[in-house]
Amino acid sequence: MRPEPTESVPMRLAPALLACLVALPAAAEIEITDPVARSSSPMAAAAYMTITNTGETGDRLLGVRTVAAERAEFHSTEMVDDVMRMRPIEGGIDLPPGASVTFERGGDHVMLMGLAEGFGEDGAVPLTLSFETAGDLEVEALLQD
Numbered sequence: 001m002r003p004e005p006t007e008s009v010p011m012r013l014a015p016a017l018l019a020c021l022v023a024l025p026a027a028a029e030i031e032i033t034d035p036v037a038r039s040s041s042p043m044a045a046a047a048y049m050t051i052t053n054t055g056e057t058g059d060r061l062l063g064v065r066t067v068a069a070e071r072a073e074f075h076s077t078e079m080v081d082d083v084m085r086m087r088p089i090e091g092g093i094d095l096p097p098g099a100s101v102t103f104e105r106g107g108d109h110v111m112l113m114g115l116a117e118g119f120g121e122d123g124a125v126p127l128t129l130s131f132e133t134a135g136d137l138e139v140e141a142l143l144q145d
Contacts (some may be wrong), residue, residue: 029055030134037125037141045119047110047127047141050102053095060132061093061101068125070114077107086111
């Protein structure tokens with residue numbers, strides 16, 4: 001007859017599991033502030049906000065999507081020969097630890113094209129921001145005039 005074990009298998013594994021958890025790097029922590037959207041025409045709108053990585057590891061903003069428009073892209077606005085021009089931001093946006101990116105009028109922004117019927121009827125625009133580490137984050141951008 002074998003003696004009864006004094007500790008269960010899960011209890012014997014606890015120190016090993018704890019060591020694994022301690023060895024994992026801290027995840028990126030994303031904070032989104034002041035999300036707003038403005039319609040610039042019946043077919044297009046822009047969304048603005050500040051995104052901050054408050055975590056200890058870097059992350060990358062990969063994309064944006066919404067049910068409120070056919071397409072959503074990150075755009076940059078720049079002055080070229082006294083004319084404001086927009087161009088898509090390709091390849092995502094890096095967010096090192098402690099860094100912020102501000103999407104604002106006249107600068108980088110989220111461009112919404114091919115607005116859905118009833119765009120912003122409830123006073124907000126749902127956006128899903130996709131991050132490399134943090135995954136998908138949902139945000140409601142308040143509609144402004």
